[in-house]
Amino acid sequence: MRCSVAEDADETVLGFQSLKLARKGNIYDVTPGWGIIGTHIRPEAARRGVGRALFSATLEAAKAAGLQHIDASIAADNPEGLAYYQAMGFETYRTPDGLICKRYSL
Template sequence: MSAGFTLRHAISADAAGMARVLQALVASGQRSRPATVEHVLSHYIEDPERLSCLLAVDADGTVLGFQSLKRASAGNPYGVTPGWGIIGTHIAPDAARRGIGRGLFGGLFEGTRATILREGLPGVDASIGTRNAQALAYYHAMGFRDYATGPGVQRKAWHPEHSNTTKI
């Protein structure tokens, strides 16, 4: 795949490396939510609503970032329409803007986008802090568009019918 990283699905043994990515985001002021191994296991790798959790790793196997896709269940705490996807993307600050996020979302046949299409999700929600300019720009570039707001949050949606017109 692209220079400097490869993609693979996360397994439980990746939890420490993924937690290090979250901790680096906390240290750089880009994250305030939990960043422990336990959180990574329960929230991403072993979450029963998980549809996909893709990692980007460098040649040494160091985790550079990951992207999580879950199916929204009835009564989910995010208020996302049940049956939609919920996406989250976390790239280590020193690995940002190298195309990793773009690679994780992927194309028609690989990456998170391929899973969205294969699962037939009617839509995917990305909830982003209104001051998080890089994430707003990233999801826009991936074809997500504004559809709702909450306190301090911009919600963007991606729909499969747009997938043929979005340049990835």
């Protein structure tokens, strides 16, 4: 649905965030019709608000598409990822093996 890329003034890529539409039978087992989010920020650029800025763009796309929920499936041993999505307003709704799945409701 949308992939947003953050760059610095030298056009160095600082990170990206993808928003996909869950379809029937998707490998993440997410309810069809929900969004599925993925984020990666360059380690050197972490904790500078890049993730927050990307989520603002993603949220715009999600609203424009009329999504009601977005899933973030995070490895259970990734405290940074869990803290980031929690800070963006996601809440845990299921915990399959090794994962913590968080949901954002629009």
